[in-house]
Amino acid sequence: MTRTEEPVPPVARRIDPADLKSVLGHFCTGVTVITAHDGENPHGFTCQSFVSLSLDPPYVSFSPARTSTSWPRLRASEHVCVNVLAHDQRDVCGTFATSGADKFAGVGWSHAGNGAPALDGVLARVQATVEFEHDAGDHTIVVARVTGLDVLRDVPPLLVYRGGLGIFTAAT
Numbered sequence: 001m002t003r004t005e006e007p008v009p010p011v012a013r014r015i016d017p018a019d020l021k022s023v024l025g026h027f028c029t030g031v032t033v034i035t036a037h038d039g040e041n042p043h044g045f046t047c048q049s050f051v052s053l054s055l056d057p058p059y060v061s062f063s064p065a066r067t068s069t070s071w072p073r074l075r076a077s078e079h080v081c082v083n084v085l086a087h088d089q090r091d092v093c094g095t096f097a098t099s100g101a102d103k104f105a106g107v108g109w110s111h112a113g114n115g116a117p118a119l120d121g122v123l124a125r126v127q128a129t130v131e132f133e134h135d136a137g138d139h140t141i142v143v144a145r146v147t148g149l150d151v152l153r154d155v156p157p158l159l160v161y162r163g164g165l166g167i168f169t170a171a172t
Helices: 017-024 071-075 090-097
Strands: 030-036 042-047 051-054 059-062 079-084 110-112 117-119 124-136 139-151 158-161 165-167
Touching: 030 071, 030 090, 030 117, 042 071, 042 090, 059 124, 079 117, 090 124
Parallel strands: none
Antiparallel strands: 030 042, 030 079, 051 059, 059 139, 079 124, 110 117, 124 139, 158 165
């Protein structure tokens, strides 16, 4: 190709959603529960699409499904707490992944500094304020500014790999 020729873009082909899920399922992710409080009730949902986004400014990101009935309730408060689940919190993961039930029944929590529910027994917490939202297919990309954070336990995290929950054990 000479310098004057434009590169030829690849031909877009339809990606089968089942293939996408299968291949990307080979990427291990942590499990979080994103929470907020609307002044009357706590709200939350399980989320494995949480990432550190920027150090300066301190941003994190997560992506709720556009079909989520929980996210609109959390969005209204603007202040969230990202609760990073520990390996022994599979039950908490399952509770917050369900729709409709009182997700906080039987789950210990207190108010974080920003008012959002801080779940008991988690590995770490990140308090943040929602700053941006971007539509992204069947999900919404949320960008939130970190306002506080803590590591609470020195235990393995709860992880998702190929659709299953597990733990990571570091080699010594």
